[in-house]
Amino acid sequence: MRAAGLLVGQTLEVVAAAVADGVTTLELDRLAEAHIRDHGGRPSFPEVPGYRHTLCTSVNEQIVHGIPGERALRAGDLVSIDCGAIVAGWHGDAAVTVIVGGVEAARPEDLALSRATEDSLYAGIAALRVGERLYAVGEAVEACIEAAAAANGQTYGIVEDYVGHTIGTEMHQDPQIFNYAVRTRGPMVRSGYTGAIEPMITLGSAESDVLADGWTVVTSDGSRAAHWEHTVAVRDEGLWVLTAIDGGAARLAALGAAFAPLSD
Ligand code: MG
Ligand code: MG
Numbered sequence: 001m002r003a004a005g006l007l008v009g010q011t012l013e014v015v016a017a018a019v020a021d022g023v024t025t026l027e028l029d030r031l032a033e034a035h036i037r038d039h040g041g042r043p044s045f046p047e048v049p050g051y052r053h054t055l056c057t058s059v060n061e062q063i064v065h066g067i068p069g070e071r072a073l074r075a076g077d078l079v080s081i082d083c084g085a086i087v088a089g090w091h092g093d094a095a096v097t098v099i100v101g102g103v104e105a106a107r108p109e110d111l112a113l114s115r116a117t118e119d120s121l122y123a124g125i126a127a128l129r130v131g132e133r134l135y136a137v138g139e140a141v142e143a144c145i146e147a148a149a150a151a152n153g154q155t156y157g158i159v160e161d162y163v164g165h166t167i168g169t170e171m172h173q174d175p176q177i178f179n180y181a182v183r184t185r186g187p188m189v190r191s192g193y194t195g196a197i198e199p200m201i202t203l204g205s206a207e208s209d210v211l212a213d214g215w216t217v218v219t220s221d222g223s224r225a226a227h228w229e230h231t232v233a234v235r236d237e238g239l240w241v242l243t244a245i246d247g248g249a250a251r252l253a254a255l256g257a258a259f260a261p262l263s264d
Contacts, residue, residue, distance in 0.1 A: 001168070001194055002262070004041065004092035005231050005242025008085045011035045012096050013245065015055070015083070019098045021075045021105075025057035028081065029068035036085045044084035044091055044171050051215070056082040056095075058216070063200050063208055063225040064095075064162055065215045075101035078110045080227035084171055091171045093196045094243035095229035109154065109203060110224055116148035116156065117201040117226040124164075124179070124197045125241060125248065126257040128189060128234045135186030137164070138178035141199050157206035159225070162217065164197045167231055171196075191236045198229030235260055 014035050015028050033054040036043050043054035058066035058080040059073065066080075073079060082095035097114045099106040120141045127140035142158060149156040164177035175187055179199040204223030211218060219225055230248070233240040238258025241248025252259040 001090045001092065001231070001233065002240070002242050004085055004087040004090045005094070006092075006245070007036060007039055007041045007087055008083050008092035008094045008231070009243045009245050010039070011085065012081060012083050012094060015081055016096055016098045019073060019079060019100055021101055022072050024070055024072050025055075025059070025066070025068040025079075026070060028057060029053050029055045032083055041085040041087045044086045044093070047171070054083065058082070058225070058227065060224050061218050061222045063159055063202065063217045063219060064227055065217050067213060067215050073100045075105040076107060078114065078224050078226065080225070082227065082229065089169055091167050091169070092231050092243050093167055093171055093229060094231060095198060095227050097226040097228060112148075112152045112154065113156070113201060113203055113224065114226045114228075116145060116152065117199055118228045119148065120144040120199045120201065121197055121228040121230060122251045122255060124199065125230060125232050125239060126252065126255040128193075128195070128232060128239060130189055130191045130234060130236050132189050133185035133187070134175060134189055134195070135178060135182055135184065137197055139181045141197075142180045145199070145201055154203065157202035157204055157219070157223070159200035159202060159206050159208055161208050162200055164195060164229070166194065167196045168194050189234055191234065193234045194231065194242070195234075196229055196231045198227065200225060200227045
């Protein structure tokens with residue numbers, strides 16, 4: 001799973017570097033597919049019935065499942081890029097949010113939203129522990145987002161209609177991983193567990209709608225959204241963020257969470 005995860009992480013790095021004013025989301029998709037196939041993997045999203053692309057590209061008020069196409073990105077756009085790949089039968093799944101044109105082109109509230117969403121992803125990851133209940137992840141994500149909203153003077157919406165999931169020989173396996181606190185605390189995490197954590201956070205309402213294309217999920221109030229995701233392995237010794245280039249070493253250290261790669 002590290003091979004698949006690393007390929008996804010590297011593909012997202014290549015794609016994020018290509019994001020620029022005037023680039024179409026379909027061009028990003030082709031770049032991702034070529035990178036995955038050139039490095040011994042195959043895109044996993046085409047295995048979802050009815051979907052044909054390597055990426056999901058969700059721009060501005062689009063939350064997730066945006067379909068790559070002829071839309072040209074513009075400076076200041078907030079684009080979430082979701083990517084999945086299979087290597088030797090094992091899956092990796094990750095997403096990043098990028099602002100077209102970088103910090104200089106960004107609306108400050110978009111920059112803060114994306115940072116808060118990535119922070120909440122790592123807060124959720126750091127809550128994964130052998131012997132802990134799986135839904136502790138959602139409690140950590142929600143607490144992080146509430147703190148960020150207060151610090152940033154914003155109202156953030158935590159999307160509830162789409163959630164994270166267990167992953168392995170299939171991309172989407174049970175149990176799901178909520179991005180918010182729920183009444184029950186969920187199944188016990190055991191050593192060897194692998195999950196994909198993926199908070200989707202908006203600058204407004206958490207309500208969403210699906211466009212007529214049958215895929216693209218947008219915020220009901222038109223507010224912008226960010227989406228960050230990683231595939232993570234949990235062992236007795238600690239965590240390994242399989243889709244992070246450094247395995248999560250830096251972010252986990254900052255959170256005081258144990259980093260425990262097998263090898264690279
Ligand atoms: Mg994904
Ligand atoms: Mg996922």
